[in-house]
Amino acid sequence: MWPKTELIDLLKIAHPIIQAPMAGASTPELVAAVSNAGGLGSYGGAATAPAELRQIIRQIRDLTDQPFAVNLFAPAVEAYELAPEQHFPMSELLTIWHNELDAGSVPEPIPILGPFLEQFNILLEEKIPIFSFHFGPPPIEAIREIHAIGSIVLVTATTTGEAKALVEAGVDVIIAQGFEAGGHRGTFAVPYEHGLIGTATLVPQIADAVSVPVVAAGGIMDARGIVAAFALGASGVQMGTAFLACPENNIPEVYRQAVLNCKDEDTVITEVFSGRPARAIRNRFIREMENHKDKILPFPAQMSIGRVLRQASAQQSSPDFVSMWAGQGATLAQALPAEELIQKMIQEFLAVTASLQVK
Structure with a gap:
């Protein structure tokens, strides 16, 4: 039923739908539900x-x-010394909001990512079938080690130049992340402003x-977006915001x-939550x-120093200080179990492609 099968053949999946990793939002249950439905579940x-x-x-x-x-x-992206x-x-500024929420003192920035090498070795030891990376490729030697165990490498690109560099490094699949995508921009080879290219133009x-399979990411929420992605030359799609409900x-x-809602x-690309540009739903923070962008700490220190404030806001059911990553297609989100959502998209894909047949 799929117009191109190179991605599903490579990944050994039934449907060319990848659930975006979404660190902090993905769970084993979500990953498994998507994979059991024939897509590719991903854990961030x-x-x-x-x-x-x-x-x-x-x-x-x-x-x-x-x-x-x-x-x-x-x-x-892991290391920082402050x-x-x-x-x-920044701590002084956050204290104002901490006091308002009775959230206690502002924490010191601590390492919250990695350490990459230890994480990577776990993935190798567990022989996971598919490795994906954001903010650039892993070291060349790491790609060789992944291939040595028979696994596949996916990496995000936001420009054609980045995509070519990834293929030269040995990456098997390119995730073409358009401007519309929620969460962090994956740009790694140029200033992020140079990578603000729409999905329909980038793919x-x-x-x-x-020459490797390309996956369209950014603003794709339903079967219409999947059909469009294939028409643009993609072999599949990656969807994150679609799974947030x-x-x-x-x-x-x-x-x-x-x-x-x-x-x-309602979404904007901002650096205020993490120190790196990412698309989120606008809120009070x-x-x-x-007016305080000069105080923003480098990534990921900014994300670390705000961790207590975000948690307190969420616990008090207030969206004011929560980092709510989402893409421009969020308005199309459907509150369905993941497996049901994928089945619905497949049925609608068939209906949309049938409606486009020349009579």
Whole structure:
């Protein structure tokens, strides 16, 4: 039924639908549900400690015997060294909101990602079938090690130049991340502003430039988007925001409701939550940080120093300070179990393609 089968043949899946890893939102239950439905479930493991990561992989395997992916961030994004005086201005600002929410003192920034090498070795030892990476490729030697165990490598690109560089490094599948996508921009080779290219423009350019399967990501929420992705030259799609209203994920209820009530103009690319550009639903924190951008810490220190505030806001059922990553298609989100959502998209894909047949 699929116009192109190179991706599903390579990944050994039934349907060319990849659930985006979504670190912090994905769960073993979500991953397994998507994989059991014939798509590719993905777990976002960048902020998961190595020992816990092993447990999660085994949980996923207890729930499904189908292929799945685990995503890590490129190792270069982990490290930061800040003297106390460097984070004092942001800490002082956050104290105002901490006091308002009775959230206690502002925490020190601590490492919250990685360590990459330990995480990566867990994935190798567990022989996961598919590795995916964001913010650039892993080291060349790591790609060789992945291929040595017979596994596949997926990496995000936001420009044609990035896609070509990834293929040269040995990457098997390119995730072409359009401007519309929720969460962090995967740009790694150019300033992020240079990678703000729409999905409909980016996918055909990358598809023409590389010989490996290309996956369209960004703004794809239903069968119409999947049909369009194939027409643009993609061999499949990656969808994140579409799965945010599913009960199997791990987001706070206030975040889920914000997604379901989102309008097309409600998201914005911002650095205020993490120190890196990412698309999120506008809220009070984004608005009030507009005049304090000079205080934003580098990634991931900014994400670390705000962790207590985000948690307190979610616990109080307030969207004000929660980082609610979402793409521009959030208004199309459907509150369905993941397996039911995929089945619905497949049926609608058949109906849409049938409606486009020349009479």
